[in-house]
Amino acid sequence: DASSRGNHAACDGIIAAQDAQIWDTLTPPLGYNCRCVLLSVNRYELMRRKLLNEKTGMVTEHIPKTYFSGVEDPATKKKLRGGPDEGFGATGPGPGPYSGGPPMGLSEAWHSVGG
Numbered sequence: 001d002a003s004s005r006g007n008h009a010a011c012d013g014i015i016a017a018q019d020a021q022i023w024d025t026l027t028p029p030l031g032y033n034c035r036c037v038l039l040s041v042n043r044y045e046l047m048r049r050k051l052l053n054e055k056t057g058m059v060t061e062h063i064p065k066t067y068f069s070g071v072e073d074p075a076t077k078k079k080l081r082g083g084p085d086e087g088f089g090a091t092g093p094g095p096g097p098y099s100g101g102p103p104m105g106l107s108e109a110w111h112s113v114g115g
Contacts, residue, residue, distance in 0.1 A: 004114055006073030006080030008036050010066045012114035014082075015041060015051060017059035026112060031085030038110040046109060059109045082114075 008030055016022050028036040046052035051060045070079035 002074055004035070005031065005075070005085070006071040006078070007083050007085065008034065008114040009071040010064075010069075010080060010082035010114065011036065011112050012066070013062070013064040014067060014112040015046075015049070015059075015062040015109055017061075017109050020059070020061060020109075022061065022063075023110065025084065026082070028112075030083070031088045034085075037113050039113060041109040041111045051109070 011026055011030070014022065014026065023038075028034055028038060030036055043052055046059060047054070049062070051062055052058075053060065067082035070081045072078070073080050
């Protein structure tokens, strides 16, 4: 929404396996009063989006261009790339990297929603 910090909004739409390295630094919260969330993505949604290799079971990461090019921050009007707020811990106080496979047919990946 219009009050999302640019660096948080730039993370919106990332899809990656639950154990992907990207979540080591992008697991919410990404800063003070962060409203970002991670949503579960099941194998059927990954197949619909053509992000799951059915032979290997590997998830293909989807990283929107905004993550690299940035989104305008409403407060500063500067374009900010995706990532945690400056000075906020590299992993934040959120959970560590996912460890363990989900039961068949349940969550396979996470989808970030920047807030």
